[in-house]
Amino acid sequence: MENIERIHHHDTKFIDQNGHLQTIKIPVVQDLARLKILPGEFIQNPVAANPFPSHAFFDAIDMAKLRTRSGRIKELRKLASICGEWGMFTIRNHGLDPRVLEEVEQVVRNFFELPFEDKKSSVGTYTDADNMGYGRNFFKSQHQPLDWIDRLAMKAAPVGSTDALRVWPNNPPNFRPALENYVRIGRQVLDELLEALAEAISCDTHSFSRYFDPNTSEINVRVNYYPSCPRPDVTMGLVPHTDASALTLLTQFGSQNGLQVFKDSQWITVPWPCHSLLVNVGDLIEIMSDGMLHSSWQRAVAQPDTGRFSVALFYRPPRGVEIEPVSGGESNKYKKVVVGDYLDHFYKLSPTPTKQAIMFAKFN
Ligand SMILES: O=C(O)CCC(=O)C(=O)O
Ligand SMILES: [Fe+2]
Helix, strand or coil: CHHHHCCCEEEEEEECCCCCEEEEEEECHHHHHHHCCCCHHHCCCCCCCCCCCCCCCCCCEEHHHHCCHHHHHHHHHHHHHHHHHHCEEEEECCCCCHHHHHHHHHHHHHHHHCCHHHHHHHHCCCCCCCCCEEECCCCCCCCCCCCCCEEEEEEEECCCCCCCCCCCCCCCCCHHHHHHHHHHHHHHHHHHHHHHHHHHCCCCCCCCHHHCCCCCCEEEEEEEEECCCCCCCCCCCEEEECCCCCEEEEEEECCCCCEEEEECCEEEECCCCCCCEEEEECHHHHHHCCCCCCCCCEEECCCCCCCEEEEEEEEECCCCCEECCCCCCCCCCECCEEHHHHHHHHHHHCCCCCCCHHHHHECC
16 A cells, blocks of 8 residues: 555546547556556556567668768668668768757656656646647557556647647756757758658659648657566557657667567567667658658567666648658559648557558558
8 A cells, every 4th residue: 555655647638439538547657667566557468578689780871971972872772771671760970969869868867857746847737638748648548558658748849839838847947948959950850861761762852841841840759758667578668559750750768679660570679779869750751652661560668677768759741731642653552641630540540459540541
């Protein structure tokens, strides 16, 4: 009993099957980790966690080479090959100063080190199920197994989109400037990669970038914290999913073996070093590229003796934009979709046991 009193709870809001807004209390994983407790709601069935890192390796895309006339073609070939195989790739020489990422790590750690009540008051409350703020998100029903994760989510673009909601922590005070710095430079990197990816599959340079607008495109920031877990073999850090973005830029720290991708009929640990950048292809690029690029089916596993953090920037065109697959021949495999319609469909359906949401944009 004594232990139970020391576990705080997130008030998690979700829309139930009847369309009603519900609130449920979900234990704060950081507290469970401190007490080394794994309640039954966290047990995933069937247990599919594969904590064994495989020997996979892929080389990082060298953005300095992409920026040279002589190196670009070769690097684009490498990009097409790695991205085609994995639905994701790592980058180096991207120009994002390591100090920017160090500051992100610092403020994220400082935030999670605050006592629960201070974390809560730092972020404030949010009143609907829009997945923003500190707590648990993407929750569907009381019967859903819980993931071993605490999260913090904010909208960084369009600028001012969450100013009315108090979802940016005000403690530590430099949290928002540090993250916004990462977003500002991260966006430049992603804009470059949108063009490179289009060229890599022999399409017009602007095939993907033309849907983005500096003033209205969206960037959501998600900080994922997977505290050390007493039973990583029976639970999951984050259930399998694709990202509902065009591209997602990620960095991670604390540990590096948490992210897995489903490839060649098995889950493989992504070869992604701490403090480096990973770019993940989301469903919207799969649609825009008419399936020539595919979004990765990914998940995160918890780890026994170390906590892990990842910070993800989800980049996508404005909700009202209609994206049209590049034409690859006689007939397209994917349909035109309005971004907002796709997102509504995606979040209504998720989580799914297999890669399903994308069928919404596919012929047959
Ligand atoms: O923690 C990670 O490495 C991945 C997180 C992720 O897939 C997500 O936030 O969508
Ligand atoms: Fe993801």
